Amino acid sequence: MFKHIIQRLCSTILLLLAVSFFTFWLMHATPGNFFDSLRLNPQISQETVARYEKLYHLNDPLLVQYGHWVINILHGEWGYSFYYNVPVTHVLGSRLFNTFILSFTSLILTWGIAIPLGIWAALRRNQWVDRILSVFSFAAFSTPSFFLAVLVLYWASRWGGLPLGGMHSPNYDDMSIVGKIKDTALHLVIPASVLSLSAMASLQRIMRGNMLGVLRQQYILAARAKGLPERVVIYRHALRNAFNPLVTLLGYEFASLLSGAALIEIVCSWPGLGSLLLTAVRAKDVYLVMSSTLLAGVLLVMGNVLSDILLTWVDPRIRHAKGK
Amino acid sequence: MQKASNHNSRTQLAFASFRRNRVGMLCLWTLVILYGMAVFADFICPYSYQDEDRNFSYCPPTAVELMDQGRWVRPFVYGRALTFDAVHRRVYVIDQTQRYPIRFLKGGRLFGVDAPGRFYWWGADARGRDIFSRIWYGARISLSIGLLGVAISFILGLLIGGIAGYYGGWVDTVLMRLCEMFMMIPGFYLMLALRAAVPENFNSVQVYLSVVVILALIGWASLARIIRGMALSLRERDFVLAAKTLGVPDIVIIFKHILPQTLSFSMATLMLTVSSYILAEAGLSVVGLGIQDPVPSWGNLLSDAMGIVPVIFAPWILLPGLFIFIAVMCFNVVGDSLRDAFDPMFSGDSQ
Numbered sequence: 001m002f003k004h005i006i007q008r009l010c011s012t013i014l015l016l017l018a019v020s021f022f023t024f025w026l027m028h029a030t031p032g033n034f035f036d037s038l039r040l041n042p043q044i045s046q047e048t049v050a051r052y053e054k055l056y057h058l059n060d061p062l063l064v065q066y067g068h069w070v071i072n073i074l075h076g077e078w079g080y081s082f083y084y085n086v087p088v089t090h091v092l093g094s095r096l097f098n099t100f101i102l103s104f105t106s107l108i109l110t111w112g113i114a115i116p117l118g119i120w121a122a123l124r125r126n127q128w129v130d131r132i133l134s135v136f137s138f139a140a141f142s143t144p145s146f147f148l149a150v151l152v153l154y155w156a157s158r159w160g161g162l163p164l165g166g167m168h169s170p171n172y173d174d175m176s177i178v179g180k181i182k183d184t185a186l187h188l189v190i191p192a193s194v195l196s197l198s199a200m201a202s203l204q205r206i207m208r209g210n211m212l213g214v215l216r217q218q219y220i221l222a223a224r225a226k227g228l229p230e231r232v233v234i235y236r237h238a239l240r241n242a243f244n245p246l247v248t249l250l251g252y253e254f255a256s257l258l259s260g261a262a263l264i265e266i267v268c269s270w271p272g273l274g275s276l277l278l279t280a281v282r283a284k285d286v287y288l289v290m291s292s293t294l295l296a297g298v299l300l301v302m303g304n305v306l307s308d309i310l311l312t313w314v315d316p317r318i319r320h321a322k323g324k
Numbered sequence: 325m326q327k328a329s330n331h332n333s334r335t336q337l338a339f340a341s342f343r344r345n346r347v348g349m350l351c352l353w354t355l356v357i358l359y360g361m362a363v364f365a366d367f368i369c370p371y372s373y374q375d376e377d378r379n380f381s382y383c384p385p386t387a388v389e390l391m392d393q394g395r396w397v398r399p400f401v402y403g404r405a406l407t408f409d410a411v412h413r414r415v416y417v418i419d420q421t422q423r424y425p426i427r428f429l430k431g432g433r434l435f436g437v438d439a440p441g442r443f444y445w446w447g448a449d450a451r452g453r454d455i456f457s458r459i460w461y462g463a464r465i466s467l468s469i470g471l472l473g474v475a476i477s478f479i480l481g482l483l484i485g486g487i488a489g490y491y492g493g494w495v496d497t498v499l500m501r502l503c504e505m506f507m508m509i510p511g512f513y514l515m516l517a518l519r520a521a522v523p524e525n526f527n528s529v530q531v532y533l534s535v536v537v538i539l540a541l542i543g544w545a546s547l548a549r550i551i552r553g554m555a556l557s558l559r560e561r562d563f564v565l566a567a568k569t570l571g572v573p574d575i576v577i578i579f580k581h582i583l584p585q586t587l588s589f590s591m592a593t594l595m596l597t598v599s600s601y602i603l604a605e606a607g608l609s610v611v612g613l614g615i616q617d618p619v620p621s622w623g624n625l626l627s628d629a630m631g632i633v634p635v636i637f638a639p640w641i642l643l644p645g646l647f648i649f650i651a652v653m654c655f656n657v658v659g660d661s662l663r664d665a666f667d668p669m670f671s672g673d674s675q
Contacts, residue, residue, distance in 0.1 A: 011501075018505050026521040138660075142599070142653035144606050147626065147645035154635050154642075164632060259512030263607050267630060277513060278611055281520040289520055296513045 008308055012301045016294070017070070023293045024066050027286050044082065052080055069290070079287025083280065088291045091276065096295055098167060099272035101184075102191055102265065103257050103299075109196035110203055110257075115246075117200075118207025119239065125212060133204065140201035145260050149194045149267040156190060163187045165269040191268040195260055199253065206249065210242040217241075240314070247311045254303030258296055341665040348661030351654035358651055362463035369457035370436035370443055374618045377442055379406060380452035382638040383416050386444045388426065400425040403441055413637070447640035450628060459644055462620035465532065467651065469621070470601040473539035474594055480540065481547030482586070486578045488548070489555025500552065506545035512607065514542050519613045528619045535614050539601045550593055554586040592666060595659030599652040606648050622648045 039049055057068045072079070078088040121130045156162045163169065167187050168180075175183060214220065215238055223233045262274025269275070273292050280288035342348055361368060386401045403422025409415050424441030428434065437443040446456040488499040506514070518538045526534065558564065559582065567577050602622075608614035609623025610630060617624060625644040629635050635642060 015501070015505050022505070023517050026517055138653060138656060139649075142649055142656050144603050144645065144648050144652070146607060146610055146630070147642075147648065150626075150629055150632075150635060150642065150645070153632050154639070157632055157636060255507070256511070262512040262516075263611070266611055274512065277516050278613075281516045281613065284520065289517060293513050293517050 005305065005308055005312075008305060009301075012304060016297050016301060019297050020070070020290065020294050021066055023290055024069060025062065027289060028062060028065075041082075043085065048080075073294070078291050081280075081285055081288045083283040083285040083288065088287050091288065092273075092291055092295060095271060095273050095276045095292075096299075098270060099258070099261060099265070099274065100299070102188065102195065102270060102272055103254070103261050105188055105192040106196040106199065106261070107254070107257060109192060110199045110253075113196070114200040114203035115207055115243075118204045119211055119234075119242075121204065121208045122211035122215065122242075123234065130208075133208075137201040137205050140197050141205075143198070145194060145198045146263045146267045148197065149191070149264050152190055152194055153268070162189055164190075167271055187270075191261075191264045191270050194268075195257070195264050198260060199257060203246075203253070207242070207246065210245055211238065214238045214242040244311070244315050247307055247314055250303065250307035250310065254307075255300050258299060338662075338665040342661055345661045345665070348658055351657040351661075354650065355654045355658065358463060358647075358654075359467055361460050362467050365457075365460040365464060367432065368434050369454070369460050370433055370445075371454045371457040373453070373458050373461035373620050375453060375457070377448075377452040380404070380416075380442055380444065380448050381414065381450055382634070382641075383442070383444050383448040383452060384638070385447040385640055386442075388445075398425055401437060401441065401443055446643055447638065449625075449641060450634070455625075455640060455643055458620040458625055459622070459647055462622045462625050462644065463647070465615055465619065465621035466602055466605060466623065466648070469532070469536055469539065469605045470598040470655075472536045473543070473601045473605075474598050476536065476540035477544040477547055477597065478590070478594060480544040481551050481590075482583050484544070485548035485551030486555050486583050486586075489552035490559050490574065490578050490582060492556065492559075496552070500549070503545035503548050506542070507549075511542045511604065515539075515604065515608055516613065519608065528616065531614075531616055532619075535605060535608060538608070539604055542604065543597050543601065547590065547593065547597065551583075551586050551590060554590075555582050558582050558585055592659045592663035595655050595662060599655035599659070602648065602652055602655070622651075 039046070057065050060068075069079075076089070078092070080086075081088045081091055084091050117133060121133045124130050153164055157164055163186055165187075167184060169175075169183050169187075172180060172183055220233060220238055223237050224230075228237075258274075261272065262277065264270065265272040265274040266278055273296060277289065277292040277296075279285075280292060383404060386404075388399050388401060390396060390399055392400075400423050403419045403424065404416040405419040407415050407417055422441065424437040424443070426435055426437055426443065430436060435443075442448075442452075442454075444454055444456070446454075446459070449455055449458065484499050484503070488496040515538055518541060519534075522531075522534045522538075555578075564577060564581060567581055572581075605614055605621065606623035606626065609621050610627045612624070612627055615621040615624050622644045626642070626648075629641045629645070
């Protein structure tokens, strides 16, 4: 099992390198040197420009520059954000944490609601519950998430019970710890629920499909023929097998969650990685773009590794095959 | 399992089964109507997409009047007078002294009113442009961008998936790792990163094309994987062996014998990809990185609505979102019905 996970880790590190090189190449394919506009900026001293020009070896070939960038990253030197006028790491840390909170909450919401709904729909196949759920899934799946967010914000502005954006109230700093958590949770309600609604729709359909597939298998027939109670057949025999493919999906689910989160962050002004990347792209802030893309990749790799570990945990076949 | 030799009849069977699916057909016809409206936008819309009148900023939808003092008359609209309320907000009062009859088929347009009057059937945006017209002109961009993007993705996917699946071995491994790389980056992040590489001084056609390319680059990988899977199983079939024995070159086998087989099956996936591209374009444009004003797309029409304040005072600017929803929903339903039609196992009818 450990060998398997280490193998996966190595290949993902290779992937990360490739992704970052691709982003790097893209940023440098842009016509003009971003330092040109920097030199004209009176707020940044010529010394800083010269220092960074030297640090990133801007006059070397692309591959050498990339090599230096990687070495700098490994040394914890992530580059300088010319837009915020501070080192990139100063901006990234809190943003990463915020995105993590948002994605994690909606991941739990999505899985906690979609899986039972999927099972329910499969067991009541073609009855009215299933029909309503499938119409609902199609509708949720087809609504642009940012549009849904605006609709919810519109409704909330009428109702007035929930904060309309941002992550903290203005008086956040004066609150007690409990008050702070409560305040953040209140701000989290709209973005997290909108984000999970979109993800829930597809997950519910997939779970329903898997469950139906498993229920057709011979061993379910055998279990029923044996006279096992229906509850045991469903929850012990069918559910565990229907669940396994979903765990593999978790990694990719995380990717779509992250991109979904980016748009929601922008609409709900949640200070996360996605909205940071948008600012960075608009300002052509090279190192900020590179670093946030890289960080999104790292988050994704973490998601994949997590799903691998989970898979070996829930699926004994994999556990034993790798243990030999 | 039917043999691949009666492939045509199987495709026909699938289409026949699709035609029996009422919801699927309804959605297909809705799409046909949407595309038709987009094509004939010049005729259908009362105004061009950049016809603006700043005096009618956020003018509410104009009601079409059919009755005048209890009598039926030909349809007309009342004029609007702009006043300001106590907190200096714009309020448009209906001015019953001004009446503009609706003229049909005048100046090459289906309907409209004479000059000083404005006919905002679905309201106006911040610069007093007709939302109705902008939605149908925007449909040209939003609906075509998905199709074009998918066409490019599909060609890339066919090529790379076909080659990977046919040759297998290290070619397969290398190409599939490449696909995984693209699938691993979150789509929206990839889109933003790609957009960062697009020069800012592009004109609207260049921006349109670059958005198409960006969309194509995010979606080809998953298509390639699906096609590779199909090619992997197809290359074991007898007809491929027969072609090889006859000395047909590999490239001909891939293009003439393997890829056409994958077409019908990938159609469902293609539909779903179109819908995801429409959503992606909307997402990119809504944050101001896609199609740029004054050229409308459903995404950038909504960018106005991203601030909550305009939405509260002019909820009709949310209408383009409804059209995104309808188009995406229809593509999804058609794709799903096609998949059911092509894959009887999936819908469970075969058992």
